[in-house]
Amino acid sequence: MSSPKEPRDLSSKHQLLSLVEANPFISQQDLADQLGLSRSAVAGHLAQLTKEGRILGRAYVLPQRQPIVCLGGTNLDRKLRGLGELQMGSSNPARQHESPGGVARNIAENLARLGLPVHFLTAVGRDAAGQALLAQLQALGVDCAGCLQAADAPTGSYTAVLDPRGELLIALADMALTDRLDPMFLRQTAPHRAAARWVVADLNLSRQTLDELRAEARVRGQSLLLVAVSEPKMAHLGEDLRGVELLVLNRGELQALTGRKLGSESALRAAWRQLREAGLKRLVMSDGARGLRFSEGDEFATMAPPDLDPRSVREVTGAGDAMTAGIAAALHRDPDDLRAACALGLKLAALTLQSDATVSEALSPALLAPPV
Template identity: 25%
Template structure:
């Protein structure tokens, strides 16, 4: 059995970049890339690269993309027995067409299969989930499934990555049932109904979450670092200057670091520092998960943080 189990989405990101000015209604020569994504999947891959004992629960289409995504995670040592490949469904995909200067011109997304992560799938994974030291979920899960997990795993600490402000609404009524949460500012505003404009507002939001029953709160501040709070202390950790290849996936690396830190018994400030360093490693890669993610590289990245409040 794994120490950590993550329940969440798998997706494929397909991006087209034309060599010249994009011409509507024509076949435009260009470069096309594909990579795997999905918040739950990204958190899981990061944890595997950190050397964690990790399993994943999810649903994807029984298509080439879904099968390859599962094979890639299995090759990293992830327990994938509870990733269900569903006949007749497409694996979740996000297709974007950029223009000649790299801005998105148009996009299509098909995330329907994520709604198929059902109570039945959770039931099949219950023996694994109940033996996990912590279970992480992303808010791609519908409300019914989230509440079912809460009811069945009352003795297991739960971690929430809200994914986005609209999806955070699914968890809002139940926020106190999570041991640890990691929203960004927009998601924290949705979850708390507190407008966050400064550090005083951050502190008020932190107090709100603790009063509801959350044990650990991490609110990410984009380039300004992370606010953290538990019942005993709060503070802000800020990053230093660094060359950023891509910020995509930095939050997923932070979530993975929180889960890994819980199992290893780090306190909240140590966890926040570890999460910031993991985010720094993530931003050195153009892919959502840096293939060079590792404990060694996270430890070396800690010099990037320059301020502890």
């Protein structure tokens, strides 16, 4: 049986939540004055609302303003594109383009250019490259508090060799610094992830780090999106996928993870069932010029890419990261509609294919506007 006090308490909590929504930085004393309550009563209501997940943290962060936390690699991208057919074992004329890179870093920049709140956690050197990479993200509004800055190691690098059509021939990556994003780093930066609804991490992270992230997501009720970086690093993921809301990878990476040849529809569906039984909730597989595949219940649905004039394609680096960012951005707004998220992901990938930069400067908040 309800006590007479409960309806009044419920009304006060609703009024308090409305005031916080109007001004997330309002003080407890101002709340008490406007509601005609004692400050201790306000503190009690705030504690209860925080426990319920309806507000978050000291500044009373509301769920729709929660940041997306990106965690993983950062490096300097150097792309060398041959001006003619490349001859192995010989010097080849090429054009060079240099830009910020790293899977998690690229996703963070894409999200920031879409106007979303982003917190980025990574490791860089205390060298010119590392400081420039952090400064560039901060200028876009990305919160980089908590990033590891090493005095004894250089910032990571990624060098890609492309053919005249922009297709990747070989890439060389020095990502040793990412190994320092270990479980101890996770524990030290745990407060920076506390307010997040989505955590996006790349598989440059170690097996131990990913295990801890999955456990943290389960305890906190957060959505963890993992994105693959290469076939060899699929071994970082392990067999227990409980705590992973969404995994994004390509066909080769899915084959490496499941140990299956994926040349048929039945094999693809079996691969999805295998990962689902391991605890994975949802799956997206990019499939090159064929678009992508995504889980839809028991099925593994297909989505074709947007029509794109082949002559407009500059090169492929960063397109997969843009796709992942588009998916994360859409799910941040509507966590249940994976189909719409994939459509936005393909749209962002197409824009990136038409750019020399790893992250297209054509991205803007307008891309998140619902269709008229």
